[in-house]
Amino acid sequence: MTGRDGGAEIRPIGNSPVVILVRPQLADNIGAVARAMANGGLFHLRLVEPRDGWPQEKAWRNSSGADRILDAATVHATVPEAVADLHRVFATCPRPRHIVKPVLTARGAAAELRAVCGRALRAGILFGPERAGLDNDDMACADALVRYPLNPAFMSLNLAQAVMVMAYEWWTAADQTAPRTLMTNETHVASKGELENFLVHLVDQLDACGFLRNKPKRPGMVRNIRHFFQRGEVTEQELRTLHGVVTELAIGRRTRGRLEPDMMDG
Amino acid sequence: MTGRDGGAEIRPIGNSPVVILVRPQLADNIGAVARAMANGGLFHLRLVEPRDGWPQEKAWRNSSGADRILDAATVHATVPEAVADLHRVFATCPRPRHIVKPVLTARGAAAELRAVCGRALRAGILFGPERAGLDNDDMACADALVRYPLNPAFMSLNLAQAVMVMAYEWWTAADQTAPRTLMTNETHVASKGELENFLVHLVDQLDACGFLRNKPKRPGMVRNIRHFFQRGEVTEQELRTLHGVVTELAIGRRTRGRLEPDMMDG
Numbered sequence: 047m048t049g050r051d052g053g054a055e056i057r058p059i060g061n062s063p064v065v066i067l068v069r070p071q072l073a074d075n076i077g078a079v080a081r082a083m084a085n086g087g088l089f090h091l092r093l094v095e096p097r098d099g100w101p102q103e104k105a106w107r108n109s110s111g112a113d114r115i116l117d118a119a120t121v122h123a124t125v126p127e128a129v130a131d132l133h134r135v136f137a138t139c140p141r142p143r144h145i146v147k148p149v150l151t152a153r154g155a156a157a158e159l160r161a162v163c164g165r166a167l168r169a170g171i172l173f174g175p176e177r178a179g180l181d182n183d184d185m186a187c188a189d190a191l192v193r194y195p196l197n198p199a200f201m202s203l204n205l206a207q208a209v210m211v212m213a214y215e216w217w218t219a220a221d222q223t224a225p226r227t228l229m230t231n232e233t234h235v236a237s238k239g240e241l242e243n244f245l246v247h248l249v250d251q252l253d254a255c256g257f258l259r260n261k262p263k264r265p266g267m268v269r270n271i272r273h274f275f276q277r278g279e280v281t282e283q284e285l286r287t288l289h290g291v292v293t294e295l296a297i298g299r300r301t302r303g304r305l306e307p308d309m310m311d312g
Numbered sequence: 313m314t315g316r317d318g319g320a321e322i323r324p325i326g327n328s329p330v331v332i333l334v335r336p337q338l339a340d341n342i343g344a345v346a347r348a349m350a351n352g353g354l355f356h357l358r359l360v361e362p363r364d365g366w367p368q369e370k371a372w373r374n375s376s377g378a379d380r381i382l383d384a385a386t387v388h389a390t391v392p393e394a395v396a397d398l399h400r401v402f403a404t405c406p407r408p409r410h411i412v413k414p415v416l417t418a419r420g421a422a423a424e425l426r427a428v429c430g431r432a433l434r435a436g437i438l439f440g441p442e443r444a445g446l447d448n449d450d451m452a453c454a455d456a457l458v459r460y461p462l463n464p465a466f467m468s469l470n471l472a473q474a475v476m477v478m479a480y481e482w483w484t485a486a487d488q489t490a491p492r493t494l495m496t497n498e499t500h501v502a503s504k505g506e507l508e509n510f511l512v513h514l515v516d517q518l519d520a521c522g523f524l525r526n527k528p529k530r531p532g533m534v535r536n537i538r539h540f541f542q543r544g545e546v547t548e549q550e551l552r553t554l555h556g557v558v559t560e561l562a563i564g565r566r567t568r569g570r571l572e573p574d575m576m577d578g
Contacts, residue, residue, distance in 0.1 A: 055465045082473060084466035110468045146499065146547050153484070154491025195487035196480065199321045200350035202376045207348060210473045211480050214462065218419070221461035225420025233412065281412050 056114045058089040061163040063216065064170035065209060066092045066128050068184055071176045073098060077108030077116070078206035079173075084112040086213020091119040092128045092170070125172065125187045133167035134159075137180055137188035138208055140201050145182060148190040155192040156215035171212060176205050233283035244285050244292075245272055251296045322380045324355040327429040329482065330436035331475060332358045332394050334450055337442045339364060343374030343382065344472030345439075350378040352479020357385040358394045358436075391438065391453045399433035400425075403446055403454035404474055406467050411448060414456040421458040422481035437478060442471050499549035510551050510558075511538055517562045 065083055070076055070093060080091060093100055100121050109116055122128035129135045136155050137147075150158065155171070162169045172188060174180035185191065194211055196203065228235060249258070249268055258264045280288075331349055336342055336359060346357060359366055366387050375382055388394035395401045402421050403413075416424065421437070428435045438454060440446035451457065460477055462469065494501060515524070515534055524530045546554075 059463070078470070081466075081468065081470065085462045085469055085473070087463040087465075110470070112466065146494070146550065148544075149493050151484075151487075151489050151491050152480075157491065190492075194480070195484050195489045196351045197325070197353040197483060199353075200347075200378065202347065203351055204344070204347065204376070204472075206470075207351070207473065207476045210476055214418075214460070214477050214480075217463060218417075218461050221417075223417050223461045225417050225423065226456075227415050228412070278414075284412065 056084050056089070056112060059087045061166060061168070062088050062090065063159050063163060064090040064092055064132065064168070065212075066094060066125070066170050066172045067096070067205070068094045068125055068128075068172055068180060069097060069175040070173075070205065071097045072205075073102030073104035074108045075176060075205045076102065076119075077105035077112075078204075079209045080105070080109040080112040080115040080119075082206050082210035082213050083115055084109075085210065086215075086217040088213050088216060089115055089118070091115050092122055093119055094122045094125055094128050096121065097175075125184050129170055129172075129187050131168060132170045134162045134169040135172065135188045136170070136190050136192050137172040137185045138174065138212070139180060139185060139191040139193055140203065141179070145185055145191070147185070147188065150190055150192050152192060152194045152211050152215045153219075155190070155212070156219040158190075159216060160219045173205060173208055228279050233281040235279045236282045236285045240282060240285055241275065241280060244288055245275060247289060248275075248292050251292050254296065322350050322355070322378060325353045327432060327434070328354050328356065329425050329429060330356040330358055330398065330434070331478075332360060332391070332436050332438045333362070333471070334360045334391055334394075334438055334446055335363060335441040336439075336471065337363045338471075339368035339370035340374045341442060341471045342368065342385075343371035343378075344470075345475045346371070346375040346378040346381040346385075348472050348476035348479050349381055350375075351476065352481075352483040354479050354482060355381055355384070357381050358388055359385055360388045360391055360394050362387065363441075391450050395436055395438075395453050397434060398436045400428045400435040401438065401454045402436070402456050402458050403438040403451045404440070404478070405446060405451060405457045405459055406469065407445075411451055411457070413451070413454065416456055416458050418458060418460045418477050418481045419485075421456070421478070422485040424456075425482060426485045439471060439474055494545050499547040501545045502548045502551050506548060506551055507541065507546060510554055511541060513555060514541075514558050517558050520562065 065079065065088055067076065067079060070079075073096075076093070076096070083089065083091065096102070100119070101116070105116055106113055136150065136159070159169050159171075171192070172180055172184060174184065192212070194203070194208070248271065252258050252271075258267060260267075331345065331354055333342065333345060336345075339362075342359070342362065349355065349357065362368070366385070367382070371382055372379055402416065402425070425435050425437075437458070438446055438450060440450065458478070460469070460474070514537065518524050518537075524533060526533075
């Protein structure tokens with residue numbers, strides 16, 4: 047919720063789908079929708095019959111700087127008018143209706159939207175009013191319905207949250223981020239050879255201090271230690287630190303080793 | 313945003329991760345978080361040092377009936393105390409920090425959480441305060457960071473939206489819904505044989521009315537018509553309607569055919 051100054055960096059990214067809010071009731075929600083759209087790289091917003099008219103100051107105040115999306119929003123009298131220039135239209139619909147349409151998950155819809163927009167066709171997604179959702183006439187304007195897989199025991203989904211899920215899936219459908227990476231910043235993941243150097247250093251010191259003095263148990267203990275340090279990726283910086291820890295512990299022991307007899311003398 | 317009466321049907325679903333809000337500022341947001349958790353089938357909520365104390369009436373008012381989640385929420389003095397009984401902790405973190413940790417996408421985190429929770433271990437996800445996000449000490453309590461793939465040009469993500477994305481991915485990670493289906497309700501998708509019956513009926517009538525009288529062009533025209541009707545799935549109900557449309561159009565033509573000579577006579 048960082049404050050922003052006019053959202054100057056928000057602009058359309060490629061050919062992205064239009065978000066169409068049908069009879070939205072609360073200007074706060076329209077602002078929150080714009081913010082969610084910006085999060086997911088969507089830009090084009092159309093409003094069909096906003097209950098309290100348009101523009102509404104409240105929307106801008108609740109958009110956390112997604113101003114340009116609201117500045118560029120257009121108002122339409124009917125759903126057919128709002129979708130007239132589009133080639134593919136999806137309608138979000140939380141509950142089964144007496145209607146025969148393909149039904150997509152949010153992820154399936156995002157994949158199809160990417161495919162459609164990639165062909166330079168114009169696409170749009172209809173979102174219904176806060177309380178009632180889209181009616182059957184609205185849905186008749188759509189090629190397919192989108193139903194999110196969410197907890198059927200709690201269907202009350204906020205309008206901006208509904209847009210957020212779709213915007214998130216839209217962005218993610220083009221994202222190539224690996225599901226798991228190691229963030230290392232200035233340092234690098236250590237090689238197995240560097241790790242081996244450390245393990246040799248460690249085991250030497252453990253031998254020296256007598257920790258591994260039980261000969262029959264020694265191989266298993268060494269193996270356990272090696273397993274632990276092999277478990278996750280370790281960085282070069284961390285290895286330097288671990289070398290230091292072992293060296294300093296060993297020096298401390300030698301120091302104590304020297305001190306202890308003195309103390310016993312005293 | 314349907315009104316609800318106490319959210320009586322919300323209960324824990326299996327072994328689900330704990331949502332931990334660290335130093336949350338606005339009770340409205342805590343309520344919206346509970347609602348998003350309910351949407352994604354999460355139940356366990358912990359609050360570390362909520363700025364305005366706890367409980368806060370506003371949270372309940374903004375949760376759209378996810379009351380039970382708020383009723384069961386616990387308050388903790390520190391992050392280490394809040395995660396002490398957990399086996400795996402993830403920290404949501406929008407920006408790179410000087411910290412060496414595995415980094416997961418929301419989807420990657422959801423898959424790992426499903427795996428961890430499936431082994432009957434307890435997992436948790438840390439979400440930072442609205443303005444500042446988690447600090448380095450908070451993140452030090454986590455096994456891995458979660459960074460959402462979202463528009464880097466607009467990083468201002470609302471707290472409840474951040475929880476929504478994670479809750480949505482948690483639910484979706486267990487969901488088996490096909491990305492595309494056809495919703496047919498009371499009727500069924502027609503077989504190819506039923507469609508063929510209709511196409512024969514249609515072509516017969518088109519021959520009868522003379523629409524296909526151009527012999528060289530006839531095969532291509534018939535093929536085009538067949539392609540159109542084969543493009544999407546059609547239901548048995550729709551085929552009955554289409555049979556009716558063709559029959560009635562043909563009767564209308566015959567009727568006009570009878571009338572026209574009369575009119576010419578007159």
